[in-house]
Amino acid sequence: MAARSPLSRRGFVGGVASALGVIGIAPGAQLWARGVRRIDGETAFGPEEDYDGYAKLANNENPYGPPESVMKAMMRAMKYSNRYGYPDSGLADELVKHHGVKAENILLAAGSGEILDVCCNTFLQDGKMLVGVDPSYNVFYSQVTSFKSDIIKVPLLPDYRQDIPAMIRATRQNYRDVGLVYMCNPNNPTGRLVTKDEIRQLLDGIPEDVPVLIDEAYHHFVDDPSYATSTPYVIEGRQVIVARTFSKIAALAGMRLGYALAPKMLVQKMRVNSTGSINALVRYGGVAALNDTESQAWVKKQTIDLRTKTTKELASLGYASIPSDANFFMVHLKRPVQPVIDEFKKKGVLVGRPFPPLNEHLRVSIGTPDEMSRFMVAFRDIMTAKTAKAG
Numbered sequence: 053m054a055a056r057s058p059l060s061r062r063g064f065v066g067g068v069a070s071a072l073g074v075i076g077i078a079p080g081a082q083l084w085a086r087g088v089r090r091i092d093g094e095t096a097f098g099p100e101e102d103y104d105g106y107a108k109l110a111n112n113e114n115p116y117g118p119p120e121s122v123m124k125a126m127m128r129a130m131k132y133s134n135r136y137g138y139p140d141s142g143l144a145d146e147l148v149k150h151h152g153v154k155a156e157n158i159l160l161a162a163g164s165g166e167i168l169d170v171c172c173n174t175f176l177q178d179g180k181m182l183v184g185v186d187p188s189y190n191v192f193y194s195q196v197t198s199f200k201s202d203i204i205k206v207p208l209l210p211d212y213r214q215d216i217p218a219m220i221r222a223t224r225q226n227y228r229d230v231g232l233v234y235m236c237n238p239n240n241p242t243g244r245l246v247t248k249d250e251i252r253q254l255l256d257g258i259p260e261d262v263p264v265l266i267d268e269a270y271h272h273f274v275d276d277p278s279y280a281t282s283t284p285y286v287i288e289g290r291q292v293i294v295a296r297t298f299s300k301i302a303a304l305a306g307m308r309l310g311y312a313l314a315p316k317m318l319v320q321k322m323r324v325n326s327t328g329s330i331n332a333l334v335r336y337g338g339v340a341a342l343n344d345t346e347s348q349a350w351v352k353k354q355t356i357d358l359r360t361k362t363t364k365e366l367a368s369l370g371y372a373s374i375p376s377d378a379n380f381f382m383v384h385l386k387r388p389v390q391p392v393i394d395e396f397k398k399k400g401v402l403v404g405r406p407f408p409p410l411n412e413h414l415r416v417s418i419g420t421p422d423e424m425s426r427f428m429v430a431f432r433d434i435m436t437a438k439t440a441k442a443g
């Protein structure tokens with residue numbers, strides 16, 4: 053695979069970069085040229101290089117990658133790659149300490165996406181329905197629908213917060229048919245949080261045997277004292293499942309690690325539906341990530357600073373954003389979102405997919421400072437061109 057070597061890649065950058073310049077592609081797009089290589093005499097974008105050149109603001113990832121502590125731990129575990137059995141990394145014990153729960157309260161999974169899947173299989177059997185707000189994490193809603201379950205979708209309030217009294221009403225009115233209530237906190241795609249008082253209101257307002265799945269994928273980015281994790285309810289033994297992931301603040305999305313915290317009875321029911329298939333590297337990396345609080349604090353601060361800076365710049369251009377407590381935000385474009393997403397892609401910037409019914413809002417993940425600059429350059433370009441056309 054000589055074409056993949058850094059040397060041969062570098063060899064073709066110059067020519068293509070200047071070609072891109074000639075046809076007037078935006079500055080950000082020139083970064084694509086980094087990945088250009090030649091296969092059998094033809095110039096092509098290899099999938100890896102093509103991907104690497106984009107500003108990736110579409111999937112709410114940590115753009116900085118795992119810190120050195122985590123990389124080292126995973127490299128140490130590499131020697132177990134050929135084994136089915138290897139020494140225990142102590143991940144479950146670390147989580148027990150971290151959350152003040154018992155081992156029986158933890159279910160490990162290949163990403164919190166697997167936990168959501170397990171919840172479908174465990175709580176939505178026999179035509180049971182899900183209650184949740186709209187929009188919310190639509191990948192989960194697709195999982196539920198493909199499981200042939202119905203979703204009672206409760207619209208967001210005008211300020212994009214979750215409507216707790218309406219969720220309570222929907223659950224009570226359909227009590228016999230509801231298998232699970234879903235709450236994403238902070239919510240994806242809006243970034244708005246549910247306060248600890250509202251969570252209590254929800255849990256106290258619905259029948260106590262209805263399980264509530266609280267998805268805390270973006271927990272680590274919240275800085276608002278009105279918010280709190282719902283893990284104390286697990287310790288109390290309430291019918292609460294908290295889903296957590298190492299994909300966001302811990303930068304391990306590609307390694308697949310997540311977990312549920314739930315009362316023993318719920319974990320036992322869920323366990324039969326889980327694969328338990330987690331790779332050796334991330335079992336070690338996960339322990340290091342839990343202990344590297346300094347790196348996570350840095351990522352959090354960097355993310356919040358860049359979110360504030362970007363939303364202020366957008367506001368100065370006349371585009372308001374929904375207040376967010378996560379590593380992404382939504383900006384109101386005042387026009388349909390899909391064509392704008394397509395324009396961003398042409399300029400080498402990947403932004404979030406549409407989230408109906410918010411069809412004029414664009415979800416933007418917080419990337420590196422460089423990626424956010426590329427986003428702003430592209431935004432100005434696209435929105436001014438559109439305005440000119442519309443005018």
Ligand code: PLP
Nearest residue numbers: 163164165189240269297299310
């Ligand atoms: N829950 C929410 C709200 C998410 O946004 C995501 C991923 O973007 C997930 C769960 C799944 O994350 P993972 O499977 O990588 O842990």
